[in-house]
Amino acid sequence: MITHDTLERQLATAQQITHIGSWEWDMRTNAVVWSDELYRIYGLEPQSCTITFESFLARVHPEDRDTTVREVRAALDRGCGSFEYPERIIRPDGSIRELETKGEVALDEAGKVVGLIGTCRDVTELRKRDTMLQLYADIVSNIQIGLSVWSVENSDDPSTITLVSFNSPTERIARAPLSKLVGKSFSQILPEASPAAPHLRSLLLQVARDRKAHEGVVMGSRDPGLQNRTLSMKAFPLHGGCVGVALEDITETTRARRLREAEQGIFEIIAQGAPLHDVLVAVTRAIEEHSPPMIASVQLLDEDGAHLRHGAAPNLPEAYNRAVDGLAIGEGQGSCGTAMFRRRPVFVDDIETDPLWEKYRAIAREYGLRGCWSAPVLASDGRVLGSFALYYRESRRPTPEDEALITRAARITGIAIERHQLFEQLRALSAHVEAVREEERTGIAREIHDELGQSLTALKMDLARLGRRATEADRVASALVTEQIAAMSKDIDGIIGEIRRISAELRPGVLDNLGLLAAIEWQAREFERRTGTPCTVKSNVEEEQLDAHLSTTVFRIFQEALTNVARHAEASRVEVELVRRDSWIELVVRDNGRGISPETATSPRSLGLLGIRERARNLKGTVAVGREATGGTSLALRLPLEASEGAGP
Secondary structure (H helix, E strand, O other): OHHHHHHHHHHHHHHHHHHEEEEEEOOOOOEEEOOOHHHHHHOOOOOOEEEEEHHHHHHHHHHHHHHHHOOOOOOOHOOHHHHEEOOOOOOOOOOOOEEEEEEEEEEOOOOOOOEEEEEEEEEEEHHHHHHHHHHHHHHHOOOOEEEEEEEEEEOHHHHHHEEEOHHHHHHHOOOOOOOOHHOOHHHHHOOOOOOOOOOHHHHHHHHHHHOOEEEEEEEEOOOOOOOOEEEEEEEOOOHHHHHEEEEEEEEEHHHHHHHHHHHHHHHHHHHOOOOOHHHHHHHHHHHHHHHHOOOEEEEEEOOOOOOEEEEEEHHHHHHHHHHHHOOOOOOOHHHHHHHHHOOEEEEOOOOOOOOOHHHHHHHHHHHHOOOEEEEEEEEOOOEEEEEEEEEEEOOOOOOOHHHHHHHHHHHHHHHHHHHHHHHHHHHHHHHHHHHHHHHHHHHHHHHHHHHHHHHHHHHHHHHHHHHHHHHHEEEEEEEHHHHHHHHHHHHHHHHHHHHHHHHHHOOHHHHHHHOOHHHHHHHHHHHHHHHHOOEEEEEEOOOOOOOOOHHHHHHHHHHHHHHHHHHHHHHEEEEEEEEEEEEEEEEEEOOOOOOHHHHHHHOOOOHHHHHHHHHHHOOOOOEEEEOOOOOOEEEEEEEOOOOOOOOOO
């Protein structure tokens, strides 16, 4: 027979196993009886203290007390039935537990409410598990990585692989609905022709076999003839013999990484001084590999600024490259000619219908070209250097990613072209400087030989003749000796004058002795004497001492400016202003000649102007050269008064 004590022990054991404690509240005595398990739930030793409704309520979390009181009062007001509510309690050690309380109203024999009875279940760990499961569910649902679960009954038999579940990103990456495929076999979901099929099947079987995680990368075609996709797959073991798969489309990140690597390689080629054609070919190939099946092309702007020249297009037909070489730029001149003219990208989706290709539609059709996007290649100063184009053999509209790609390619191409031009300028400038030096040496040598040499020879002959006469002093009249000495003195004065002139042309002493303004005025008088062109100077600098290197730079630029006027301007008047403004000094040289063209003013081949700009840049200054509104040319130099330390002469 089962005794009462046995039942009590069984009940206590059941409560302890299920973490359910029982309670009873007698309203007549305000006595509250708790089971041993309920004491343990509250963090107390069983039957270690007397419980009342007030002491119970004091252990309820402050934020839940009003709710607890409200639920109890509602149950008492109803006078019958059951009730249920959640609550939190605070244990003596400060920890918080979550309880699920259920109870019923207790009635006496007369049907009067005398109290409540019920149970409390500790659901803290269950709630934590539920919260964690919900968190995982939210992650699986919202993460951009495709997660799927596969059942593999036999790791040696691919036909036993079936789809169990998946999240929405898996459908997005697969680009197909999967809800009707749950429970289907692997071969029904991924046909053998799919590029991902053998890789994924191999991963699933391998994980099912050794119960270890494995990963891999697979590349497959997104659409026929379009750019490739790259997928990253990781398979891992799950409970019950299942295998989980994390699938991520890493196409864009892979493309971006490869493009960065390609750019780095191109910059290394540029830094090594490779020929421009080789660099441009490398750029076109890198872009083509990045986003096949496009065909890349680079066109260069001719020196005349009006025609394009073939730069590089290794995968366009050579006959097509020859056909477009030398075409004019302008509105309606295809994609490249129009882009250079407009100085902004031109996207032609369909050459067959776009009016920009009306003149060249037949050429494009002959070589199977249907779409052409082109972006102008610009220098750092805004000059048009050429264009970068992408051709397609089908009509195609660019995406924002495509537009960003062609802009990036044009920028890299511009760096390559501009670097090549700078290198050519440096080489030409070096040759120009060497030629000028050699010309100066030749002129000095000629003048020393012709002027000083002849004068010294004549002086030597006079000395010899005077010596012979001196030996016959008794027979030579003193008047003749005096006449000879006077002639020699005159020759010496001439020699001294020539030496001073040559020295002044090399570096005028007035610059060191009297300052910049005096040197400018002297050079202006010399220019006027040599050319017959009036040259006036206005200044507020007066005779103040300026930095020696700054003065030399301003003077040399002034000399070069006057040389340009004499050679090219055909002017009848030159005006010069030397002005100090706060911490700057400005030199302006104006003439009333034929005026310089904008192309010449910015041309890399204008070596004299290039040298002027380099001198100014060395002292952190600026030079502006342009045509005056009334005709003629102006050169405006602006330099800070503090000379750059360590700058060359």
